[in-house]
Amino acid sequence: MILAVLFVVLLVLSFCTHFLGLPGNWCILVLLGLWKWLHPGADMGWMFFTVLTCLALVGEGLEYMALFWSGKRSGGTKKGNVGAMLGAFVGAILGAPFFLGAGAIPGSFVGAYLGSLGLELLGGMRFDLASKAAVGAMWGKVFGLIVKMGLGGVMLWTGIPKLFA
Numbered sequence: 361m362i363l364a365v366l367f368v369v370l371l372v373l374s375f376c377t378h379f380l381g382l383p384g385n386w387c388i389l390v391l392l393g394l395w396k397w398l399h400p401g402a403d404m405g406w407m408f409f410t411v412l413t414c415l416a417l418v419g420e421g422l423e424y425m426a427l428f429w430s431g432k433r434s435g436g437t438k439k440g441n442v443g444a445m446l447g448a449f450v451g452a453i454l455g456a457p458f459f460l461g462a463g464a465i466p467g468s469f470v471g472a473y474l475g476s477l478g479l480e481l482l483g484g485m486r487f488d489l490a491s492k493a494a495v496g497a498m499w500g501k502v503f504g505l506i507v508k509m510g511l512g513g514v515m516l517w518t519g520i521p522k523l524f525a
Contacts, residue, residue, distance in 0.1 A: 364523040367395055375516055378509050381452035381464030385416040385512045392519045403525045412515050419511040423504030427497055431476055434496020435489055440480040444497035447475015465505070473498040 374387035389412050396404045424445060431441040448468040455467015476497040480490035 361524075363398075367391060367523050368520055371516055371520060375509075375512050378505070378512060379465055380461040381456060381468055385419050385508065385515060388512060388515045388519065389413060389416055392515075392522070395523060402522060404522050408518075408522070412519070415511045415515055419508035422511075423501075423508045426504035426507065427472060427500040430500025430503065431493055431497030434493045436476060436480060436493030436497055437483060437485070439483050440476040440485075440490070440493050441497060443479030444472040444476035444494070444501065447471035447473070447478070448501050450475070468505075469498050469501055472501040 370391055371388055374391055375384050377387055378384040389409070392404065392412065393409065396402050396409075427444055427448070428441045431444055432438075436444070448471045451471015451474070452464040452468035454471070455463035455465070457463065458467070473494045477490050477494035480493050481487065485493070
C-alpha cells in the first residue's frame with residue numbers, strides 16, 4: 361500500500377514534467393511498466409500497455425501536427441513550420457532555467473513563434489504575413505501541448521487504479 365502511494369506520487373510528478381518541457385507521458389508509461397515488473401500479478405496486460413503506448417504516441421504526434429496545421433492555416437510555409445518546431449525545442453531548453461524549470465513551457469511557445477518568424481522572413485515573406493503565420497504556429501504549439509497533457513491525464517486516470525487492484 362505504501363509503495364502504491366509512492367508510485368502515485370511519482371506518476372503525478374511525472375505528469376508535472378510536462379511543465380518543464382519533458383516527456384511526461386513516457387515517464388508515466390515507464391513507471392507503470394516498472395510497477396508491472398515489481399508486481400507481476402498486477403492487472404496490467406499487453407493490451408493495457410499497448411493502449412498507453414498508443415496514447416503517448418498520439419499525444420506526441422498531435423502536438424506537432426497541431427503546430428504544423430495551425431501554422432499552415434495562418435499562411436505559414438513548410439520551412440516556417442520546421443522553424444517553429446525547432447524553435448519550440450530550443451526555446452524550451454533556453455527557458456528551462458527560469459521559474460524553477462517551468463520556464464520551458466513559455467520558452468517553447470516563444471521559441472515556436474521566433475523560429476517560424478525567422479524562417480518565414482528568411483524565405484522572403486513580408487513581416488506582417490510572417491508574424492501572422494508565426495502566431496498561428498505558436499497557438500498550434502499551445503493547443504498541441506494541452507492535448508498531449510490531456511492524454512497524459514487519461515494515462516494517469518487509467519493507470520493509478522491498477523496500482524491498488
